[in-house]
Amino acid sequence: MEKVADIASDIGEYIRQQRSNAKISLRQLSKLAGVSNPYLSQIERGVRKPSAEILQQIAKGLRISAEALYVQAGILDLPMGGPVGDAIRADTELTERQKQVLLDVYESFRRENAAAKPGPAAQTPQQAVESKESA
Numbered sequence: 001m002e003k004v005a006d007i008a009s010d011i012g013e014y015i016r017q018q019r020s021n022a023k024i025s026l027r028q029l030s031k032l033a034g035v036s037n038p039y040l041s042q043i044e045r046g047v048r049k050p051s052a053e054i055l056q057q058i059a060k061g062l063r064i065s066a067e068a069l070y071v072q073a074g075i076l077d078l079p080m081g082g083p084v085g086d087a088i089r090a091d092t093e094l095t096e097r098q099k100q101v102l103l104d105v106y107e108s109f110r111r112e113n114a115a116a117k118p119g120p121a122a123q124t125p126q127q128a129v130e131s132k133e134s135a
Helices: 002-021 026-033 037-044 052-062 066-073 082-090 096-116 125-134
Strands: none
Touching: 002 037, 002 052, 002 066, 026 037, 026 052, 037 052, 052 066, 066 096, 082 096
């Protein structure tokens, strides 16, 4: 049970940080996300753990990717992407939206290049890991 409380606290702190970075008040985010002000306050304080639907609404209100909130809440695993993806995610000067756009463009280039190459070199990093695990 303690682990659930930690996750709720972590996601709440993350949402508060994103809201602060966006210079949006709790009341404004409440309206933008369609979530009651008291409920949103409870989420930020770690009293409540929001559902995936509520996280999606909050992400929309903050204009960040829902995936970022899902990862933070423990609903999704941190996506793979190697050092480039890690560097983009770690950059504190970018917004979550900017990070997601960069990651999407980067992955689309990688897929395009992998499709153009024949043979094992065309594997994505995830495919390479999966083929090693099955061997």
